[in-house]
Amino acid sequence: MTAHALSGDRERCLEAGMDDYLSKPLHAEDLRSKLKSIMFAVGSPSTAATASEPAIDMHDALRNVEGDRDMLQQLCMIFHSDFPRLLESVRSAVERRDASYLQRSAHAMKSSLMVIGAKTLASTVFHLETMGRCGELSCVEEVFARLEKQAMSVMETTAELANGVPSPESNNEEPLILPGRKGGSCDSISL
Numbered sequence: 001m002t003a004h005a006l007s008g009d010r011e012r013c014l015e016a017g018m019d020d021y022l023s024k025p026l027h028a029e030d031l032r033s034k035l036k037s038i039m040f041a042v043g044s045p046s047t048a049a050t051a052s053e054p055a056i057d058m059h060d061a062l063r064n065v066e067g068d069r070d071m072l073q074q075l076c077m078i079f080h081s082d083f084p085r086l087l088e089s090v091r092s093a094v095e096r097r098d099a100s101y102l103q104r105s106a107h108a109m110k111s112s113l114m115v116i117g118a119k120t121l122a123s124t125v126f127h128l129e130t131m132g133r134c135g136e137l138s139c140v141e142e143v144f145a146r147l148e149k150q151a152m153s154v155m156e157t158t159a160e161l162a163n164g165v166p167s168p169e170s171n172n173e174e175p176l177i178l179p180g181r182k183g184g185s186c187d188s189i190s191l
Contacts, residue, residue, distance in 0.1 A: 009021075009023070010023075053119075053120045054157075055118060055120070055121070055150070055153035055154045055156070055157040056116060056117045056118055056154065056157045056158070056161070057117040057118075057119050058117060059117070060117035060119065061115075061116050061117030062117075064114075064115055064116075064117065069165040070165075072116075072161065072165050073161060073162060073163075073164060073165050075115060075116055076116060076158040076159075076161040076162040076165075077162040079112055079115075079116050079158050080155065080158045080159055080162050082112065083109075083112070083151070083154075083155060083158070086105070086108060086109040086112060087109070087147075087148075087151060089101075089105035089108070089109075090102065090105045090106055090109055090125075090128065090144065090147070091144065092105075093105050093106075093132070094128075094140050094141060094144045097137050097140070099131070099132045099133075099134075099135040099136075099137060100132065101132070102128060102129070102131065102132030102137070102140070103129055103132030103133045104132075105132075106125050106126070106128040106129035106132060107129050109125050110122050110125040110126055110129060113125060113154070116154075116158065118154045120150060121147065121150040121151060121154050124143065124146050124147045124150055125147060127143050128140065128143055128144065128147065131143065
């Protein structure tokens with residue numbers, strides 16, 4: 001957004017790397033339209049997953065359970081059995097193009113994903129949740145297709161973790177320092 005509204009200002013701003021251009025005075029509908037076009041760009045870097053990102057961020061997952069590998073294993077078992085139902089709810093909302101149901105279904109799925117450290121998939125699901133909240137379903141099928149691809153990797157990883165979270169000795173990762181529960185001490189575990 002800029003106060004510069006002279007001839008050629010738009011082009012200079014876009015050449016400088018701006019995503020779009022909006023000059024003052026603002027008009028609500030123009031702003032809304034620009035925000036939607038940026039928020040719901042399917043191929044935008046902020047919503048695209050990269051192949052190098054793990055399905056489950058073990059550091060976050062273990063932090064969420066205060067380093068308790070048994071608890072993480074149990075959560076992965078629960079997630080692995082519940083996720084197909086959550087996925088079906090989102091799929092149904094997408095197929096029916098029901099924005100309100102999509103928002104609620106995606107929100108429930110996102111919460112489960114964050115607990116187990118599936119940040120990339122949670123980001124895609126958040127995109128769907130936002131689309132439902134805003135009633136903007138123009139590219140919902142494309143985002144759902146990305147969700148399905150990412151979900152396969154998360155399901156494979158949670159199946160492995162449901163059979164046992166790797167012990168500190170089984171890999172060479174750096175230790176994670178967790179705040180102690182009592183007395184301010186710290187516990188150290190390896191990931």
